[in-house]
Amino acid sequence: MTHAHPxxxxxxxxxxxxxxxxxxxxxxxxxxxxxxxxxxxxVVKRTQSRFHELGLDGDEVTRQIVDGPPTLGSALGIVLRAYAIRHEKPRWGDKRPSYFQYTDVLLRLFPDAQFVHLIRDGRDCVASLKEMPWYTGSVYSAVCAWAEAIDFARHGAPKLPEGSYHELRYEDLTADPEAHLRRLCEFLGEDFAPAMCEPSTLAGIAVPSHKTWHARTHDEVTTSRTGTWRERLDPGEISLCESVLGDRLETYGYELSGAPKIETSRMVTYEKTAAKRKLARVKRVAFDRLMRLREPNQLGARLTSGQIVLAGVPMPRNEPIAVNG
Structure with missing residues (x-):
């Protein structure tokens, strides 16, 4: 939907x-x-980067990075800026469900970043994740992932720079796309574009064909997937979701089914899974703090006037600077 904006x-x-x-x-x-x-x-030659899915000239992007500002954020931003230029657009973004775990990293790279958090019923999220051909985790890990995302929304997002965070629910967005996309555009500082309500017209361009799990992006916006967890999860999984996520679900307006509490043994398994994930996060954060002591360069992107000001770098004279990179 956002990519459909001109x-x-x-x-x-x-x-x-x-x-x-x-x-x-x-x-x-x-x-x-x-x-x-x-x-x-x-970035360009590493298959895992998925650079090949952007449809860009690797040699040209490499040249731009070599000739660009000497910061990591600038180099990474140049890649996405090139994608935007390919589509004749002045602004760009990036999306990954796991980015909520790295907002501090993203702000170091792009200090003027804006964050959009799309929240969906955790039971539907668990059901969808289980069905993904690339997902190798357990149902406990899937429940953990949603709990962590919601805990970020409740406790982490308020710590972000003022005015940099926008939240919306999947169910509201699909039920009334225009109303919620208008609010999103207001947050982004852009005029609403009706084309955003018809994302299927761009799915052939924006969604790689091998991502068969995104096939529904080629169809009209629909509410038909809302609440399908009732058929896609078994009774034990529903009990697990509601026992662990109940207060979080209700906070975001999702009604509980009244499923019985999960048995103690399964709750213990969940708690072990959650503790393991938490320990991994703590280790990652601690290691990152040590790495920060050894950084040879500043990281923040210097591709826009706003980023240059935030970096404390004197503005170049007589050179055009993008306002909304």
Whole structure:
């Protein structure tokens, strides 16, 4: 829907943003052009980055990164800016469900970032995740993932820079697309575009054909998938979801079915899974703090006038600077 806006480009899910940040020390001092070239080639040539799905000229993007500002955020932003330019649009974004875990990282890379959090009934999310051909986790991990996302919305989002966070529910968006897309556009500082209500017209361009699990993006916006957890989850899974997620579901207006409480043994399994995930997060954060002590460069992107001001860098003279990169 956002990609259908005439001024905003949202690519298929990329896989280089967080990975590049986590490997930033390996790229060394980006003030050196050769180091920027190594970074660019890592993004462009690495299959896991999914750069090939963007339809861009790898050599040209590499050249732009080498010639661009010497920061990691600038290099990564250049890739997505090139995607936006390919679609003749001035603004770009990126999307991944796991980004809520890395808002601090994204703000280091893009200090003027705006965050849009789309929330869906956790039971439908668990049901959908279980059906994904690439998902290898358990139902306990799926429940954990939704709980973590909601806990971020309730406790993490208020700590973001003022005015940088927007939240909406999937069920409301599909029931009344125009009303909720108008609010989204207001948050983004853009005029509403009616084309956003017809995302299927762009699905052939914006959704890679091999992502068969996104086949419904080729159809009209519908509410038919709302509440399908009732058929897609078994009684034990419904009990697990509502026992663990009950207060979170009700906070966001989702009515509980009254399923019985999950048996103790399954709750213990869930708690072990949640504890393991929490420990992994704590370790990741602690390791990242150590890495920050060794960074050779500032990270923030310097591709727009706003980013340059936030970086404290003098504005170039007589050079056009994009206002909304």
């Amino acid at each position: 001024r905003i480009a949202i690519p298929p899910e990329t896989r280089f943003m967080v990975s590049a940040y986590q490997r930033r020390l390996q790229f060394g001092n980006l003030n050196e052009p050769e180091r920027r070239r190594e970074l660019a080639e890592w």
